[in-house]
Amino acid sequence: MPKPIRMNRRSWVAAWVVLCAAGLAATAGLNTSSTPDPRPEEPVSAECAELIADIETQLAEAGQEDKGNGVLAFSRIRTGAGDDCRDALRDRFRGDR
Template sequence: MPNPRRKSRRAWVLAWAVLCVTGLAATAWLQAAAAPPEARPERHIKAECRDFMPETEDRMHMAESNSKGQGSILVVSPPGTDCSDDVHDFLREAR
């Protein structure tokens, strides 16, 4: 006569394995369906930082043309504004 306890363990292990495989498949599908970074909308830039960004971009282009791949750039946001997140995102995209 079969042991009912053993059958129950097998059912639990099989159910657990099916759930794991289903979860991995769903995760892979969701990651594949995610929009590529180019298709994502641009990040909103604060109004007080909007005038500051072109100046920073001009300084970066001037520094790139004057340097030979070496050097660093110091970016300081205008007093009284909090542009650190916007400048950080801008510099990350400029790489």
């Protein structure tokens, strides 16, 4: 039975370095290729723009008064069948940006 080829430590370290570098390069390539294209910004109605401006103003005021760990809540009663600003608000104030 033939004896297995023995490798010294330098050869093992070099092999691991090459494998790690290849893995990092592959990961970087996959991350850049899988990034979705940014969505084009859709026009926002005047009512939604007003609501977003009002919320930003309240957030700025709350930031200036920052007296600890509080909760800022918004409430708005809708009258009539006005358009729904849910998507515009979600896009503007989404926490993952």
